[in-house]
Amino acid sequence: MAAQTLYDKLWSRHLVDELPDGSSLVYIDRHLLHEVTSPQAFSGLRSLGRKPWRLDANIAVPDHAVPTRNRELGVPGIADLIARKQVETLTANCHESGIELIELEDSRQGIVHVVGPEQGLTLPGMTIVCGDSHTSTHGAFATLAMGIGTSEVEHVLATQTLRTRKQKNLRVRFEGELGYGVTAKDLILALIGRIGTAGGTGYAIEYAGSAIEQLSMEGRMTICNMSIEAGARAGMVAYDEKTRAFVKGRPRAPEGAMLEQAHNYWQTLVSDADAVFDREEDFNVSELGPQVSWGTSPEMVTGIGGTVPDIDRVKDESARRNLQRACDYMGLKSGQRLEGLAIDKVFIGSCTNARIEDLREVAHLIKGHKVHSAVKQALIVPGSGLVGLQAEREGLAEVFARAGFEWRSAGCSMCLGMNDDRLSAGERCASTSNRNFEGRQGKGGRTHLMSPLMAAAAAITGELTDVRKF
């Protein structure tokens, strides 16, 4: 058999049928649901008298629009009545269909992409879908994981398959040692800066190289998470001992002889040595510094020592117009330095960076410091209830509170501002989330994407700061 990439292997393993319309029917092992992109899918099924194909492949958790305060009140405590109705609808849909639901009050509740790996619902070799573009996060476990629309959510519920088309293979190799203050987030931001937000469109990305091998599973999840910001629906990392160690002992992971059997298969989830990729991108990470976005697209990013581009020197008129619009929105000038830019708010959280390792890094950096007096709000939102409990047990939450951070309950929170955690117009935010689009964190809000370490440093100094000098 011809040499295969990891993506080729996952694809062929899950191929049910080739369809006359040129698409392929791919079997879905795990379907994650949340309150925002599922109600129309459930009502679609109901209207045609259809039932879910296979209950045990599905699991639901409310995360997108849930408040991060007063959670002891449960669902009745959701002050936004429309958001409350949506969570109640998810509950009702799960009860009616028999799909397992992790309820808001459950300590396992959290951002769906944090909950999956934490519970062992994410296992190597799976196909995983969810009505959320950051589903690519799960690719860190050598899975084929991708975001889908609500029509596709309905299709997967009804048929346990997805009609889709095979992508091309792109390998991104990060080689070298990460310097002090440089993290997984900086790698993925630098990649997006290089290839652009459409650079990976039509590709499944495999992240490889010595820097990826060195990364923890948490770091790999951060990288795979933002594949969609590079245009790619799916990003993945080969199975190795770190994957094995992370999965072992998780509530839904196989145990004993079954785990051994699984491991024997999972070891094959690597690209063959002579596999050919349609495209390769190589990075030497040793020279990379901490990254920060300056504009309104994740590709508008530079090193913390960098500047906003000199717009007058850009030849293409349409590109110049886009840059100028981003500058105007962000309240920045062509050529302006980013270091030292005063910030109003800090958000540490999201499916990109709200796992325990992120919180440990932040706590370590800020211990003994205070949030700068000019910073109006500094939020830390754990990725799940269990991450929150762990942070409390380790004393991290106390460090945050003492420094002046607000320690909240789990959810998507200010990453997309569907709840009341938002930016007001003109407010500038150091954020560990994944999108800096206009209005993403609140109408008129200005988002700078960066790593948790960089956001923590900004919280203390009140301005965009090179964490290496902190």
Added chain:
Amino acid sequence: MQPFETHTGIVIPFNRSNIDTDAILPKQYLKMLEKTGYGPHLFDDERYLDPGDVDTPVADRRLNPECILNQTPYSQGSILLAQANFGCGSSREHAVWALRDFGIRALLAPSFGDIFFNNCFNNGLLPVILDQELIDELFERCGVEPGFELTVDLQNCEIQGGGSTWPFVVEEGRRQNLLQGFDEIGLTLERSDAIRHYEAGRKIQEPWLFR
């Protein structure tokens, strides 16, 4: 799903690249439970001068006169012309529902966000990928002639307007699905035996996935 055969309408020139689905439909409207009713909120942040939420009466809000969707004749437009990577970002199908509910039937751009592109076909909207030169030419025509109309003909895979005809390419399977307005779930369920057969094999290969 509403089939798409041929459509004639006013072109709305939206001369920006990387328009994301957050811009097309802001987050607060993702709290709605229905599949329709999103039209008034298409490009909500740009379309209104004041902020809005699901329960804000649209009639009470101040329209932004600078937003093209609020201008005559574009408020009656049904073909959106945009630059590269239209619909990038979030997977929210609500963005497509908003375009559809506003009255958009076809989108013309040099490239589209991947998930958005799929979502269009699942809702009877036709996203057409055209060469950058042709896109730029169409923008020029719109500039010279406000209210410029085009016909997007999926039967013949042609765009006609202003005395010119340009061919376009769309994957044949997707074309057929749109022309017929197929229920894809129904089509897939006709293959239930193949899915069951596959599933039985996986249960033996990877029993830990079925518990």
